[in-house]
Amino acid sequence: VLEIDLSKKGIEISPNLYGIFFEDINYAGDGGLYAELIQNRSFEFPDPMYSWSINVMGKDKAGYVIEKKDPVSTKNPNYLRIVISSLDKGVLLSNQGYQGISLKKGEYYIVTLYARSPDGSIKNINFEVSNRKGNVAFKDFISDIDRKWKKFEKVIMCNQDIDDGRFVILIKEKGTVDLDFISLFPQNTWKERKNGLRFDLVKWLYDLKPSFMRFPGGCLVQGRNMNEAYRWKFTIGDPLERPTIPNFWGYYQSLGLGFYEYFLLCEDLGAEPIPVINCGMSFQGGSYTDMVPLDKLDEYIQDALDLIEFANGSVDTKWGSIRAKLGHPEPFNLKYIEIGNEQWGPEYYVRYEKFYDAIKKKYPYIKVIFGVGPSPSGKIFDDGWNWVKKTGKADLVDEHYYMSPEWFLNNVDRYSTYDRKGPKVYVGEYAAHGVGRRNNLEAALSEAAYLLNIEKYSDIVSMISYAPLFGKEGASQWQPNLIWFNNRSSYATPSYYVLKILNENKGKYVLPFKLLTLKDKADEVISGMIGLGSWQTSVEYKDLRVISNITGEVLYKDNFIDTLKNWTIARGIWTIKNGVFSQSTLSENCFALTGDVNWSNYTIQVKARKISGR
Ligand code: AHR
Incomplete structure (x- = not known):
């Protein structure tokens, strides 16, 4: 019997309790949420022909080379030069996308590319999306190629469903042509934005009604060394000007999905943005750790301050005006920022403190999130909490745990003893890992039991988000994940529905209650x-x-x-x-x-x- 005391309000359930954490892991970003269908569109991967192939047909005499001289963008210097010295049937250049390209009958697609013919020899090229069976989803051409770089754009309707497709360019003229930034997007992205996001994947997030979104990682923010660390300033503006960089999870990211797109997404979802910024340290596992010396940290701290100005500054500020030029004069109302991900030890504390002091000095209203190290045993193994308690320099502490369903059930009261006088907890990453790390009902039910207790301990836990959010079938580095997808479709897991049910039925207060027995x-x-x-x-x-x-x-x-x-x-x-x-x-x-x-x-x-x- 449950005896509920209606005379008291009890603990207020955090209004922001349930949110999401997006990281480009498992091809969640490039090849997933970011709707670009061409992989390595600007030939910037270490193997510039990765995902591309060239087929010289008939008796043509032809060759190709990756050039850097006089590129479309110095940020993406590589481009492809194809030279046909003797023509027969022509040359095919094809891109296999991300494990193939899927298109839908009746939908429109936007092809853009940059081309020039330095000697004026080649004027036209044809292109199509087709598969090995010879099915052609659409075909079209561009003409009037100049001696100078020119951007071409075509919107084409797809006339049949296609999976495992290739984007193919056919050159049937003798001479030289340079190609770069070859892109294929569905027109039907979320809100039909250009450079947009895949509709079905955003819809899952939209339906979840998350109250916040943490992004862009995760280990992704750390990078394996500081050269590979994620820097938000490279991710805004014309996608052509965004460099391709290694992704922590073993592939390459175009940064086409960048901080402006993340802020827009948060706005669309009605979610508070929670950016995570590199704290001047790379990943601390294995032998990777690479740190910015303390006397060189200012540049990174400035990144954090500029990010806040980019999000919230008026159009008269430097970064506020950049936001306005991108199309969003209104501020994004950023309230939180997290410094570092899963970092630990004195090197972290000393760097974190510098960020914290600078942010609080300029933006005292911003809530600064401290991250504690990973928690393999369910206990926080570093002394980050002690440091935070000693200094008082955190508004929230981010804890992560990936544990068995039993652990979740046995730890429903984890927060009963936490000190209520200190900072609040943000569980930035959690997931029950059952047998074979598969998504299943047992894991989801243990999460449900745990989350109900998190509601009960809302006086200490403010926010929680599952991780990772997306997994691509056949291309994932981590499981379980909250939502799975392939090139054509997507589906959610029991863990997703647990969150949805709890979020949709979240109360305002946990009324004081007692569980009574017949005694x-x-x-x-x-x-x-x-x-x-x-x-x-x-x-x-x-x-x-x-x-x-x-x-x-x-x-x-x-x-x-x-x-x-x-x-x-x-x-x-x-x-x-x-x-x-x-x-x-x-x-x-x-x-x-x-x-x-x-x-x-x-x-x-x-x-x-x-x-x-x-
Ligand atoms: O969610 C996958 C990874 O788990 C995150 O990148 C990292 O923060 C954690 O170790």
């Missing part, structure tokens, strides 16, 4: 007293419990249970003979107390719920 709440006193001698009833009762002694003192407490620890409560007709309480015949609807306690020491009153009609 506290019984329909009637059935027995009178059990005491010396024998006592018997032929009435059958359900849920019979020994409740209190003759004076009304409640005995069904731990100490009394200890006294009676040899007892069991069992179904049956029960009798007491010669002061010894014992069980006799069992029947379906009766309970009995059995034990070898000498009843001469006790006088016991019994309360129970009577079976109706008896």
Whole structure:
């Protein structure tokens, strides 16, 4: 029985409790949410022809080379030069996208590319999306190629569903042509934005109604060394000017999905943006750690300050005006920033503190999030919490745990003992990892039990987000994930629906409640007293419990249970003979107390719920 005290409000459930954490892991960004269908569109991967192939048909004499001289963008200097010195059937250049290209019949697609013919020899090229079976989803051409770089754009309707497609360029003229930034996007991105996001994947997020979004990582922010660390300033503006960089998770990212797109997404979702910024340290696992010396940290701290100005500054500020030029004069109302991800130890504290001081000095209203190290045993193994308590320099502490379903069930009260005077907790990453690290019901149910208790401890836990958010079938580095997808479709997991149900049904307060047993709440006193001698009833009762002694003192407490620890409560007709309480015949609807306690020491009153009609 649940006894709810309606006279008090109880703990206020954090209004921002349930959110999401997006990281480009498992091709969640490039090849996933970022709707670009061409992989390595500007030939900037270490192998510039990665995902591309060239096929010289017939008896053509042709070659190709990666050039850097006089590029479209110095940020992306590589481009492809194809030279056909003798023409027969032409040259095919094809891109296999991200594990193939899927297009939908009746939908429109936007092809853009930059081309020039330095000697003016080649004027036209054809292109199509087709698969090995010869199915052609669409085909078109561009003409009027100049001696100077020119941007070409075509919007084309797809006339048949296609999977495992290739984007193919066919050159059927003799001469030289330079190609760069070859891009294919669906027109039907989220909100039909150019350089936009895949509609079905955003829809899952939109339906979840997350109250915040942490981005862009994760280990991705750290990088494997400082050269590969994520710097937000490279991710805004014309995608042509954004460099391609290694992604921590083993592939390359175009940065086409950048901080402006992340802020817009947060706005669309009604989610508070929570950017994570590199703290001047790379990934601390293995042998990777690479750190910015303290006297060189200012540049990174400036990145954080500029980010806040980019998000919130008026259009008269440097970074506010850049935001306005990108199309968003209104501020994004940033309230949080996280410094570093899963970093630990004195090197982190000293760097974090410098960020914290600078941010609080200029933007005292920004809530600064401190990250504690990863937690393989479920216990935070670094002393980050101690540092935060000592200095008081954090508004929230970000904890991560990927544990078994049993761990989640056994730790529902993890936050019962946390110090309420310190900073609040943000569980930035959690997931139950069951057998084979597969998404399953057992994991989701253990998360549900855990999350309900997180609501109960809202006075200390402010926010929580599952991780990772997306996994691409056949291309993931991590599982389980909240939402799975392939090139054509997507589906959510039980863990997603747990979050959705809880978020949609989140209350405002956790009313004070007690879980009562029948000792506290019984329909009637059935027995009178059990005491010396024998006592018997032929009435059958359900849920019979020994409740209190003759004076009304409640005995069904731990100490009394200890006294009676040899007892069991069992179904049956029960009798007491010669002061010894014992069980006799069992029947379906009766309970009995059995034990070898000498009843001469006790006088016991019994309360129970009577079976109706008896
Ligand atoms: O969610 C996957 C990874 O787990 C994150 O990048 C990192 O923060 C954690 O170790």
